[in-house]
Amino acid sequence: MVATRSVLGIDLLEGIATTRAIRRFRPDPIPEADLATMLFAATRAPTGSNRQTGRFLLLRDDPVSLQAKQLIGGAARSAWDAKRASDGYEDGSGADPRSPKARTAAAMEHFVDHFAEIPVVVLPCLVRYRPPHPTEGSNIYPACQNLLLAARALGYGGVITMWHSAVEDELRPLLGVPDGAAMAATIPLGVPVGHHGPVRRRPLDELVYDGAWGRRATWAVDPLGTRHTQAGPPETPRP
Amino acid sequence: MVATRSVLGIDLLEGIATTRAIRRFRPDPIPEADLATMLFAATRAPTGSNRQTGRFLLLRDDPVSLQAKQLIGGAARSAWDAKRASDGYEDGSGADPRSPKARTAAAMEHFVDHFAEIPVVVLPCLVRYRPPHPTEGSNIYPACQNLLLAARALGYGGVITMWHSAVEDELRPLLGVPDGAAMAATIPLGVPVGHHGPVRRRPLDELVYDGAWGRRATWAVDPLGTRHTQAGPPETPRP
Numbered sequence: 001m002v003a004t005r006s007v008l009g010i011d012l013l014e015g016i017a018t019t020r021a022i023r024r025f026r027p028d029p030i031p032e033a034d035l036a037t038m039l040f041a042a043t044r045a046p047t048g049s050n051r052q053t054g055r056f057l058l059l060r061d062d063p064v065s066l067q068a069k070q071l072i073g074g075a076a077r078s079a080w081d082a083k084r085a086s087d088g089y090e091d092g093s094g095a096d097p098r099s100p101k102a103r104t105a106a107a108m109e110h111f112v113d114h115f116a117e118i119p120v121v122v123l124p125c126l127v128r129y130r131p132p133h134p135t136e137g138s139n140i141y142p143a144c145q146n147l148l149l150a151a152r153a154l155g156y157g158g159v160i161t162m163w164h165s166a167v168e169d170e171l172r173p174l175l176g177v178p179d180g181a182a183m184a185a186t187i188p189l190g191v192p193v194g195h196h197g198p199v200r201r202r203p204l205d206e207l208v209y210d211g212a213w214g215r216r217a218t219w220a221v222d223p224l225g226t227r228h229t230q231a232g233p234p235e236t237p238r239p
Numbered sequence: 240m241v242a243t244r245s246v247l248g249i250d251l252l253e254g255i256a257t258t259r260a261i262r263r264f265r266p267d268p269i270p271e272a273d274l275a276t277m278l279f280a281a282t283r284a285p286t287g288s289n290r291q292t293g294r295f296l297l298l299r300d301d302p303v304s305l306q307a308k309q310l311i312g313g314a315a316r317s318a319w320d321a322k323r324a325s326d327g328y329e330d331g332s333g334a335d336p337r338s339p340k341a342r343t344a345a346a347m348e349h350f351v352d353h354f355a356e357i358p359v360v361v362l363p364c365l366v367r368y369r370p371p372h373p374t375e376g377s378n379i380y381p382a383c384q385n386l387l388l389a390a391r392a393l394g395y396g397g398v399i400t401m402w403h404s405a406v407e408d409e410l411r412p413l414l415g416v417p418d419g420a421a422m423a424a425t426i427p428l429g430v431p432v433g434h435h436g437p438v439r440r441r442p443l444d445e446l447v448y449d450g451a452w453g454r455r456a457t458w459a460v461d462p463l464g465t466r467h468t469q470a471g472p473p474e475t476p477r478p
Binding site: 002003004005006009010011012013014015016017019021032033035036037039040041043044045046048049050052054055056057058059060062064065087125132133134135136137138140141142143144145146148149150152153159160162165175176177178181182184185199201202204207208209210211212213214217219220221222223224226229 | 241242243244245248249250251252253254255256258260271272274275276278279280282283284285287288289291293294295296297298299301303304326364371372373374375376377379380381382383384385387388389391392398399401404414415416417420421423424438440441443446447448449450451452453456458459460461462463465468
């Protein structure tokens with residue numbers, strides 16, 4: 001049975017504000033009806049001229065899917081090892097194991113070690129109808145966000161990653177992804193270890209400009225009690 | 240007062256399934272508190288490593304913003320004239336004024352004629368930290384989707400467009416957008432003429448693959464009563 005309302009009774013704005021990136025999953029499988037609900041939500045997102053150029057390739061537990069997950073997991077391990085060093089996850093505040101940086105690093109360690117055990121991995125792809133372009137993601141990433149929000153609504157979680165990119169040349173023939181389709185992301189899904197909750201960002205008035213670049217929107221105030229965070233490593237280059 | 244729950248009491252999954260592209264707006268202004276709520280929602284979306292590289296430049300009713308809206312509106316008129324012809328909006332089913340194609344065309348006509356009167360136009364931008372890439376949109380389009388969903392929650396609506404692209408060279412100096420920031424979209428926002436409601440897509444099992452490209456996911460069934468639509472013009476090239 002495909003759900004059309006959130007089983008947890010979550011309000012739209014509340015769901016948006018409390019959908020965290022989830023990288024640790026319980027081994028619990030995801031029932032197909034829940035997958036259908038999440039993918040129904042994903043495919044409600046807009047695409048240019050409603051061309052519906054998005055395709056959602058699921059890796060579950062058949063042998064080829066497991067092989068694909070192992071490939072991506074290996075790539076994730078290599079990429080994370082490099083990123084941990086280059087982005088300084090062990091420096092500065094990262095030396096304190098309770099810091100957000102250190103906790104992200106610990107979650108990442110667990111994530112890459114257990115990638116192949118993740119119940120479902122979604123590979124959102126974009127069937128191109130024009131040459132590759134930096135704005136083409138407007139046809140697929142809104143769907144990825146819908147997928148994560150719908151996961152939240154049903155008690156699951158996930159995260160948008162690019163871990164496939166290092167092994168794309170091996171994944172394409174394994175899964176039969178044609179040249180005309182761009183592999184846009186790797187999104188693991190499952191029941192979270194830990195939980196969703198308010199996401200933390202920089203203060204709103206640092207992200208919103210009113211009428212001209214850099215002009216502060218004085219009315220762009222966060223809701224009372226909002227906790228902030230700095231941008232992730234490395235520091236965003238300021239224009 | 241920044242709302243953290245939907246004033247309309249909309250459920251998360253229901254909101255996702257009923258957020259339509261809105262192209263016709265009443266002249267009603269959008270109170271700043273509602274704008275803050277929508278932008279708070281937009282900025283809750285994920286970005287790679289939580290770098291928070293998205294910036295949201297708003298065009299409201301100051302003279303420079305009006306000039307920018309007029310520029311974009313003019314570009315929209317030219318682009319739509321070309322698209323209407325090349326995509327055959329007046330051919331086939333488009334000859335019937337009640338067809339989805341003809342109704343989209345009529346909405347587009349109104350949209351481009353009245354663009355400069357739209358209460359708020361959001362220009363989501365991406366502060367790049369690496370060279371342009373087809374996947375960079377994963378850092379900005381999830382936020383665009385959150386923005387549209389939050390608009391839905393508060394009784395507004397909008398649509399992701401690329402109308403800025405033809406006049407980007409004029410917009411950048413006018414608004415002070417630096418070279419290091421990519422202009423990712425043009426999103427008009429306002430109170431809809433007409434209303435939101437179930438969005439129509441192709442059947443779910445045409446968009447979801449299970450374990451390999453093209454392998455039908457037999458469990459990927461739409462909720463009972465779902466109405467379908469074909470892909471928009473031109474027909475998606477099948478890989």
